[in-house]
Amino acid sequence: xxxxxxxxxxxxxxxxxxxxxxxxxxxxxxxxxxxxxxxxxxxxxxxxxxxxxxxxxxxxxxxxxxxxxxxxxxxxxxxxxxxxxxxxxxxxxxxxxxxxxxxxxxxxxxxxxxxxxxxxxxxxxxxxxxxxxxxxxxxxxxxxxxxxxxxxxxxxxxxxxxxxxxxxxxxxxxxxxxxxxxxxxxxxxxxxxxxxxxxxxxxxxxxxxxxxxxxxxxxxxxxxxxxxxxxxxxxxxxxxxxxxxxxxxxxxxxxxxxxxxxxxxxxxxxxxxxxxxxxxxxxxxxxxxxx
Amino acid sequence: xxxxxxxxxxxxxxxxxxxxxxxxxxxxxxxxxxxxxxxxxxxxxxxxxxxxxxxxxxxxxxxxxxxxxxxxxxxxxxxxxxxxxxxxxxxxxxxxxxxxxxxxxxxxxxxxxxxxxxxxxxxxxxxxxxxxxxxxxxxxxxxxxxxxxxxxxxxxxxxxxxxxxxxxxxxxxxxxxxxxxxxxxxxxxxxxxxxxxxxxxxxxxxxxxxxxxxxxxxxxxxxxxxxxxxxxxxxxxxxxxxxxxxxxxxxxxxxxxxxxxxxxxxxxxxxxxxxxxxxxxxxxxxxxxxxxxxxxxxxxxxxxxxxxxxxxxxxxxxxxxxxxxxxxxxxxxxxxxxxxxxxxxxxxxxxxxxxxxxxxxxxxxxxxxxxxxxxxxxxxx
Numbered sequence: 001x002x003x004x005x006x007x008x009x010x011x012x013x014x015x016x017x018x019x020x021x022x023x024x025x026x027x028x029x030x031x032x033x034x035x036x037x038x039x040x041x042x043x044x045x046x047x048x049x050x051x052x053x054x055x056x057x058x059x060x061x062x063x064x065x066x067x068x069x070x071x072x073x074x075x076x077x078x079x080x081x082x083x084x085x086x087x088x089x090x091x092x093x094x095x096x097x098x099x100x101x102x103x104x105x106x107x108x109x110x111x112x113x114x115x116x117x118x119x120x121x122x123x124x125x126x127x128x129x130x131x132x133x134x135x136x137x138x139x140x141x142x143x144x145x146x147x148x149x150x151x152x153x154x155x156x157x158x159x160x161x162x163x164x165x166x167x168x169x170x171x172x173x174x175x176x177x178x179x180x181x182x183x184x185x186x187x188x189x190x191x192x193x194x195x196x197x198x199x200x201x202x203x204x205x206x207x208x209x210x211x212x213x214x215x216x217x218x219x220x221x222x223x224x225x226x227x228x229x230x231x232x233x234x235x236x237x238x239x240x241x242x243x244x245x246x247x248x249x250x251x252x253x254x255x256x257x258x259x260x261x262x263x264x265x266x267x268x269x270x271x272x273x274x275x276x277x278x279x280x281x282x283x284x285x286x287x288x289x290x291x
Numbered sequence: 292x293x294x295x296x297x298x299x300x301x302x303x304x305x306x307x308x309x310x311x312x313x314x315x316x317x318x319x320x321x322x323x324x325x326x327x328x329x330x331x332x333x334x335x336x337x338x339x340x341x342x343x344x345x346x347x348x349x350x351x352x353x354x355x356x357x358x359x360x361x362x363x364x365x366x367x368x369x370x371x372x373x374x375x376x377x378x379x380x381x382x383x384x385x386x387x388x389x390x391x392x393x394x395x396x397x398x399x400x401x402x403x404x405x406x407x408x409x410x411x412x413x414x415x416x417x418x419x420x421x422x423x424x425x426x427x428x429x430x431x432x433x434x435x436x437x438x439x440x441x442x443x444x445x446x447x448x449x450x451x452x453x454x455x456x457x458x459x460x461x462x463x464x465x466x467x468x469x470x471x472x473x474x475x476x477x478x479x480x481x482x483x484x485x486x487x488x489x490x491x492x493x494x495x496x497x498x499x500x501x502x503x504x505x506x507x508x509x510x511x512x513x514x515x516x517x518x519x520x521x522x523x524x525x526x527x528x529x530x531x532x533x534x535x536x537x538x539x540x541x542x543x544x545x546x547x548x549x550x551x552x553x554x555x556x557x558x559x560x561x562x563x564x565x566x567x568x569x570x571x572x573x574x575x576x577x578x579x580x581x582x583x584x585x586x587x588x589x590x591x592x593x594x595x596x597x598x599x600x601x602x603x604x605x606x607x608x609x610x611x612x613x614x615x616x617x618x619x620x621x622x623x624x625x626x627x628x629x630x631x632x633x634x635x636x637x638x639x640x641x642x643x644x645x646x647x648x649x650x651x652x653x654x655x656x657x658x659x660x661x662x663x664x665x666x667x668x669x670x671x672x
Contacts, residue, residue, distance in 0.1 A: 035426045090627060096372060099426065100567060100626045103560055108619025115609040115616065228437045228556070231430040239427060265445070272438040279422045279431060 002138035007261055009136060011254030013145025016152030017214060019249035020207030021230035023159060023242060024080075024200020030176040030240020031189075031196050033095050034088060038102040039204055039230070040223025041109035042079050046072035046205030047212040047222055048117055051124050059125045069151075069209050076205020077198040084197035089190070106224070113220035121219035124212050144214050151210055155203050156246055163242070168195060176240050232271055236278050238288025248286060311575075315488075322481055325349070326474045335586055343473040347545070348589060350473070350480040354542045356581035357480075357487040359565040360574060361534030364491045366563075367572035368500055369527045370507030372425075374559050375416065375432030378439045379532035381554030382409040383539025385443065385450060388549065391462040398463050402540055409536030410529060412439075417528040421521060424510070433556055440555040455550035458543055467544055476545050483541040484578075487534045491574060494530055503527045564622045569632050576634025583633075587621075588614055 021043060028036050050072035057064035087105060091097045130147065133140040163169035172192050174182045182189050211226060212218040233252050237244030252271055260267035278285065325340050336345040358380055365371050386405030390396055396404065420431040443450045450456055460468045466475050494500045506513050506520040513520045543549050552558060561584070569580020591614035594600065600611055610616050629636055 029426070033426065035429060087623065087627070095426065097626050097630065099372065099429070100563070101623055103563065104619050104623035104626060107560060107564070107622065108616045111613040111615035111619060112610060115613040224556075228433060232434050235423075235427055235430050235434075268441045269438055272434050275431065275434050276419045279419060283422045283427075 003261070005137045006139035006141065007257045008254060009139065009141050010145055011257035012250055013141075013148045013253075014257065015250035015253030016145075016148040017207060017211055017226070018229055018233050018253055019152045019246050020148075020155060020203050020210070021226050022233040022237070022245045022249055023155065024196075024203045025230055026234045026237065026240060026242060026245040027159075027172070027176075027196050028200050029234065031172060031179070032088075032098075032193055034098045034102070035231075036102050036200070037099065037227070038083055038105040038109065039200065040227035041106045041113075042076045042083075042201045042223070043204045043208035043211065043226060044113055044218075044220060044223035045079055045109070045208075046076040047208035047218045048113065049075045050205075050209040051122065051212060051218055054124075054126070060127060062127050065127050065130075069206055072205040072209035073202040074205070076201040076203070076208065078201070080197040080201020080204070081194055083201075084194050088197070089193070092190075110220050110224065117218075117220065119220070121217040123217050125216075126213045130213055144210075148210055148214065151206055152249075155206065156242075159199070159203075159242060162199075168192060172196060229271070232275050234285075236275055236285055238285030241285070241287040244285055244287030315575075319481070319485060322349075322353075323478065326477055335590070341474075343470045346473045346477045348586070350477045350541075350545050352582040352585040353477075353480040353484045354538050354545060355562070355565060355585050356578040357484045357538040357541065358535055358562055359569065359577040359581035360484070360487050360491050361531045361538065362562045363566050363569075363571065363574065363577035364494060364527060364534065365531040366566060367577075368495055368507070369503040369524055369531075371524065371528065372429045373420075373432040373528075374429050374556060374563075375420075375434075375436035375439075376531070376535055376562055377554055377556065377558035378416070378432075378436040379409050379413055379535040380539040380542070380558065381439060381443065381549070382412050382532075383536030384543040384549040384553050385456060385539075386536070387540045387543045388456040388458055389449070392456075392459045395462065398467070401462065405540055406533060406536055409539075410533055413529045413532030413536075414525075417525050417532070421525060421528070433559075436554065436556055436559060440551060443551045443554050450551075453551060455548055458547040460547065463544070468547070480541045480545060483537055487537060488574065488578075490530065490534055494527060495574070499523055499526055564618065567632055568622065568625055570634030570636070570638070571632065573632075573634035573638065576632055579633055584618070587618060591617055 021039065025036055025039055028034055028039075050068035053071045054064045054068040057067060059065075083102070083105060087101045088098050091101060130143050132143050134143055134146065135141075161169075163173055171182060171187055171189070172195070175189050175192055179189055207226070208222065211222060215222070229252070233248045234245055236252060237246070237248030252274065255274060256267035256271050259265075259270035263270065282288075326346055328340050330340045331338070332340075336348060338345050340346070340349075358376075362373075362376050365373055365376065383405050386408040387401050390401040390404040390408075391398070394401070394404070416432070416435045420428055420435065423431060444452055446452070466472055467479065494503075502513065502518060502520070502523040505518075506524055510520050539549075539553065542553065562581075565580040565584040566577050567580070568584060569578070570576030595612040595614060600608055603611065625632060631639065
């Protein structure tokens with residue numbers, strides 16, 4: 001019983017991390033039809049800068065942890081906004097080229113990060129509580145998972161409120177639904193492109209700082225590993241669907257954890273197999289619109 | 292009267308389509324006799340053309356040219372943006388290594404086994420991934436390649452894990468082993484490039500290739516015509532994967548070993564960079580891209596170790612000592628400012644020149660016609 005609770009809760013925690021990365025990807029794809037390969041680079045840069053900030057403030061305090069999260073979000077948002085303005089916007093409506101540019105950016109960025117911070121992984125530390133565990137029904141859950149869940153829940157809640165209650169959110173939702181119509185109504189959808197990139201970048205930035213605490217190290221390749229799972233999650237959830245991304249993140253991560261424990265570490269395969277099955281049965285994903 | 296004299300120069304005859312073959316044939320012959328010559332190209336090759344170092348670099352260039360050609364078949368002809376092409380390259384490399392090591396077969400049956408393995412993987416993953424098109428297809432192929440990469444890294448006893456798999460040289464004929472025989476390896480990779488080129492050319496010219504091209508332009512229209520775009524695309528996908536496996540086999544023999552990175556997404560992205568640099572949709576562009584990338588990567592690595600780089604301030608030193616950073620920036624610049632890559636830009640330049648010639652001829656015709664009309668008009672008044 002306790003091991004099932006442990007696997008379930010760590011799965012949900014890992015799913016929360018996937019969601020932080022996948023939410024931005026899904027929104028960006030839904031609105032702009034851009035597959036953003038540079039998302040991993042946003043995440044990695046945020047993690048590195050967040051770690052530098054935490055180092056300068058002293059790693060053990062909660063204050064520096066929260067500040068590093070905030071800095072991570074801001075760095076991610078700025079990096080993403082600049083990417084959209086400088087690289088994506090000039091290639092308006094040329095989707096393949098837009099993908100290629102983000103591929104080039106992630107290629108160059110990873111190399112540059114290696115140049116700046118070295119090729120070896122840097123070990124990180126956080127508040128002492130993060131290293132401890134909490135008992136739930138006899139299962140000892142590492143505390144980082146709670147932080148991941150809280151962060152993802154806050155981001156999800158914030159995104160839903162933003163999308164449902166604000167004018168910009170409504171424009172984004174309408175743009176995902178039918179961009180031509182929104183443009184025809186005289187609304188400049190391109191402003192919301194930048195906004196979506198900034199939001200996605202901020203979520204990825206938070207994800208980056210937390211992923212660093214989750215893996216207890218940060219390296220130039222932190223983002224690329226997570227990005228592939230985020231891609232899988234967005235395809236399974238249905239491209240452009242935020243709820244789909246949330247459901248698929250948890251589903252994928254829980255399944256992965258169960259397979260890792262009970263099927264001798266085959267978690268990554270089960271995820272790819274799940275992807276294949278979903279594509280065979282429902283090519284548009286769990287919550288994607290029928291193509 | 293002037294019209295009839297103008298027309299024959301406007302339409303180019305079949306002569307135009309023979310020239311590339313003559314140039315290509317001459318190039319292959321030149322490449323084939325290169326190990327027998329003593330030519331130094333300072334700054335590009337590490338030594339004279341007959342030295343093993345230069346031959347190894349040229350062979351690596353050709354392996355990547357073959358891989359880029361196969362990827363161009365996928366992206367250029369069929370319009371499929373795959374992020375999992377390295378999976379089939381790795382399947383060729385690892386397939387050969389594993390067949391030689393565990394089945395103990397000689398080289399040529401081993402090559403056949405590796406190709407059949409690549410074919411099987413390509414058939415399965417391609418059939419599933421093609422359930423979706425466009426960007427989702429890219430993501431799914433990426434996921435498959437990632438699964439392959441995990442498989443290779445995890446099963447350390449079989450594949451050697453992170454350390455990579457060494458080529459069991461005892462099963463390979465002596466003339467393909469060792470630095471002394473770099474020359475025969477060079478000829479082997481040259482043969483691989485030529486084979487891949489001919490296969491790609493054959494697919495491009497065949498009905499299948501035309502169907503794949505039509506599908507790239509408008510899949511619905513192909514379906515309405517009662518043709519099967521899915522089958523055509525799948526066959527092109529599998530052929531491209533087989534060519535990649537062949538390139539992987541050549542890589543395995545050339546490097547006498549392979550690492551897990553030959554399966555992962557990074558290699559696919561590298562090939563994508565090569566093809567885009569060279570020009571998507573141009574066979575010679577893919578070759579140029581593959582060769583240029585490999586040489587640039589090699590030269591930039593040498594540059595990164597140069598003395599004067601280390602005396603620069605950090606702002607300049609760090610970017611300049613990262614070859615992949617420079618290549619990534621070059622790639623972004625090409626995508627943004629040189630769409631069509633090297634081959635596409637040259638092609639449109641040649642076309643423009645031709646177009647200008649045609650236009651000036653047409654203008655002369657028009658002027659002559661106007662002059663005639665003017666004369667007629669003058670006579671009338």
